[in-house]
Amino acid sequence: MNKAELAQALAEKLNVSKREAEDMLNMFVDMVTAELKKGGEVVLTGFGAFSVKARAARMGVNPQNPSQKIQIPAVKVPKFKAGKALKDALKA
Numbered sequence: 001m002n003k004a005e006l007a008q009a010l011a012e013k014l015n016v017s018k019r020e021a022e023d024m025l026n027m028f029v030d031m032v033t034a035e036l037k038k039g040g041e042v043v044l045t046g047f048g049a050f051s052v053k054a055r056a057a058r059m060g061v062n063p064q065n066p067s068q069k070i071q072i073p074a075v076k077v078p079k080f081k082a083g084k085a086l087k088d089a090l091k092a
Contacts, residue, residue, distance in 0.1 A: 036078060046085035053079045 001009070003025065011021035032042050032050055041051040055075050062068040 044083070046083050048083045048086055049081045051079045051081070052076050 004022075007022040007025050008018055010016075010025060011018045014021065035042050036050060036052050039052060041049055043049045053076070055077055057074040058072050060070050060072045062070050
């Protein structure tokens with residue numbers, strides 16, 4: 001399911017226009033992104049938690065020239081940890 005299909009399903013479920021559903025979905029994504037940018041965490045009980053993880057700098061190999069070592073900089077990456085209810089729903 002992609003974003004457009006999710007918006008359509010949301011519109012049908014909530015009995016609102018597809019445009020309103022797209023706006024709600026975009027607002028949700030924007031709010032989660034803003035919170036993660038601040039270094040915060042978004043927890044949806046039963047579903048999961050979105051957080052930011054810092055990946056340390058490390059030495060790597062240049063894929064175009066494997067004998068050459070390159071420095072890979074530190075970076076922040078998004079992380080999602082599934083909640084118990086979601087895990088249990090997938091087991092059934």
